[in-house]
Amino acid sequence: MKKFFCFLVFIGLVVFSQCIFAASNRVNNHDFESGNIGGWSTWAVTDTLSASANRTPGGKFGASPSLNAENGPFELGALIQEFDDFRSGDTVCASVWVKTVGLKGAQGTDVFAILKLEFWSGDKVVSSRESSGITGTNDWYEMKVETVVPENTTKVKILLLLWNKNGTGNIGDVYFDDAYIGNSPRPSYI
Numbered sequence: 001m002k003k004f005f006c007f008l009v010f011i012g013l014v015v016f017s018q019c020i021f022a023a024s025n026r027v028n029n030h031d032f033e034s035g036n037i038g039g040w041s042t043w044a045v046t047d048t049l050s051a052s053a054n055r056t057p058g059g060k061f062g063a064s065p066s067l068n069a070e071n072g073p074f075e076l077g078a079l080i081q082e083f084d085d086f087r088s089g090d091t092v093c094a095s096v097w098v099k100t101v102g103l104k105g106a107q108g109t110d111v112f113a114i115l116k117l118e119f120w121s122g123d124k125v126v127s128s129r130e131s132s133g134i135t136g137t138n139d140w141y142e143m144k145v146e147t148v149v150p151e152n153t154t155k156v157k158i159l160l161l162l163w164n165k166n167g168t169g170n171i172g173d174v175y176f177d178d179a180y181i182g183n184s185p186r187p188s189y190i
């Protein structure tokens with residue numbers, strides 16, 4: 001009986017923690033386990049889903065954008081989500097796990113994977129914050145940005161960004177997975 005009670009408590013804690021995480025992480029399809037990129041808009045990137053690189057425990061998919069768009073290539077490209085429920089003065093914490101394999105520019109220049117937050121007022125960007133970028137080959141690494149929502153912000157955007165510093169396009173691969181945005185840092189149990 002005692003073991004059964006402990007089992008019920010354990011199940012309850014698992015369900016509770018998942019509910020808390022679901023409530024606190026505002027990113028839709030944050031782990032790409034829907035098997036598509038639903039919830040994300042794309043800007044100048046293609047090849048956005050990968051079944052070969054995943055960071056989510058028990059998962060199958062990550063996102064793998066490329067700047068080599070059919071109508072490109074471009075210097076910048078991103079997967080993007082926007083949120084209208086952050087208020088000026090709020091703390092905003094964002095993070096994403098990223099992995100790179102031989103990532104560089106099509107012409108030998110550097111290409112960086114970056115986590116960026118943009119703060120919009122109406123149709124204008126009023127400010128932005130971004131992580132340091134990584135390039136080349138790196139194992140899974142958690143990029144983080146934490147700041148305070150500036151005055152007059154009406155919309156916050158999270159961008160999983162690729163930037164070719166001195167040219168266009170890229171070769172090699174970048175993988176993003178398990179994106180997060182909320183008013184407090186990502187819970188430690190995910």
Ligand SMILES: [Ca+2]
Nearest residue numbers: 031056059061
């Ligand atoms: Ca995943």
